[in-house]
Amino acid sequence: MAGVQKVCLNNLNINIKNALIVGIIIAKNSPRAVGSKKKNGESRGVMSFTLRDSYIDTINADVWGSEYFVITFYERFLVGDVVEISSPKICVKSGDSEIYRPHVSSPFYLSLNEGSSEVGIFSGDTIGMYFPLLHIPSKPIAGYCGLSEVLKFKEQNDSIYVDLLVVVKSVKPVRAIKTKTGAEMSVRAVEIIDNTTPASLVLDIFDIDTIQRAEEWRPSESVLFVADARVAWRARAARLQACARSVITHAPHAPEAEALRLQLQARAAARGGEAAAWADWSGERACSASVSQIQDRLKNGIPFCASLHAILTHIDLEEFVTSTDENIEEIRVRFADHTGELNALLPVNVVEDTFGYSVQQLRTMTTEERGSIRWRFLLEQCSVKVAVTPPRLMILTFLRASPADPIPLY
Secondary structure, eight states: OTTOEEOOGGGOOTTOSSEEEEEEEEEEEEEEEESOOOTTSOOEEEEEEEEESSSSOEEEEEEEEEHHHHHHHHHHSOTTOEEEEESOEEEEOOTGGGTTSOOOSOSEEEEEETTTOEEEEOOSTTGGGTGGGGGSOSSOGGGOOOHHHHHHOOOOSSOEEEEEEEEEEEEOOOEEEEOTTSOEEEEEEEEEEOSSOSOOEEEEEOOHHHHHHGGGOOTTTOEEEEEEEEEEEETTEEEEEOOTTOEEEESOSSHHHHHHHHHHHHHHHSTTHHHHHHHHHHTTOOEEOOHHHHHHHHTTTOOEEEEEEEEEEEEOSSOOEEOSSTTOEEEEEEEEETTEEEEEEEEHHHHHHHHSOOHHHHHHSOHHHHHHHHTTTTTSEEEEEEEEETTEEEEEEEEEOOTTSOOOOO
16 A cells, blocks of 8 residues: 555554554454444444554554444454554543553554454564564563452452463353343353462453463463453352453463463372362461351352361262362261351362271272271261362361360350
8 A cells, every 4th residue: 555654553653644553463352333323224333452563562453333344353353363454543542441441551542444444464574573472461460469369359349450370270161141131142261270379260251252262271281361350259259250451361471470380280280189289278277167157158258278176977988079170089078066067078188198098998898898987987076177169168187086176165
């Protein structure tokens, strides 16, 4: 195009009319209809995406046009595509309009209108220099918030946004939900963990492009830096959402990311898996509690550890169930005190420490032999430490109570 000049993002100004900008898409938001219909009955649409052309420089862009044009644009260009933009309108950012946009370095934003601006896939010789930029976090990585801090937030009406450095624990299947207005949309839950707590949180993603990208994320391997995740609550338990402000960077190029991945892989490989992680984390944090006090704290949705003195009323050595922590096995137990009953799970490593037999040995025993082991503890006063990640209760240590462990008064 005659008169077009290639401009880097750090050299933009509002007087440039025929700029040619090349960069990689690092985030985008779903299209939406805006305003009233035109005389021909066609709705207007808008979507936005975020562009990067260097380790430092990022900018947001809005795409305007017919609803069909905007939807087609959204489906054509994906996160990770290197694009060239011709003749965008360069606009100065205003404070109010930036509340719901990703954080970027540029003082400007690009406005692309159907018929006046052009966008295409870049195929120049320098395309290779842009691909590594997809793994550069959009905000300083040092300022991230640990999941343990997120769990302490009190439920409130105002939105809270946090930056996260996390490892993927699991990627759930896509679900269809209905919004308050009755519209159907897709959502995918991603279970995430970090090194500040053994508890996991759920990150809900709604954008179709991000939902599809999540297919490539691998449990215990994929590290995510999530800029401006929104904290939400469901049944008083904290959850996280990727929203219009969020930018999810997969496999971020940062030493903190690799250190976190290796640390959590080592934690998962340790004997006892999740139970061992909770035991290491709990330290001196476990305070004495009755069954009813544990049940009351469960309602807060905040993970905690507690010491419980109670009678073992049920233990099932016949059935080992697979936990949510990969392939760790557990058995079901129940305790009771003068305030009520509590169901919990006993991980296999605690079973072995408590009874002195491996799972394989227990499985090869006769019913009578397992019954004899069961009655060593059944209906006896026991002293246990329990880790609670609502709604799950897991036993960390399990001993018969001794005269040195008097029944506490609550």
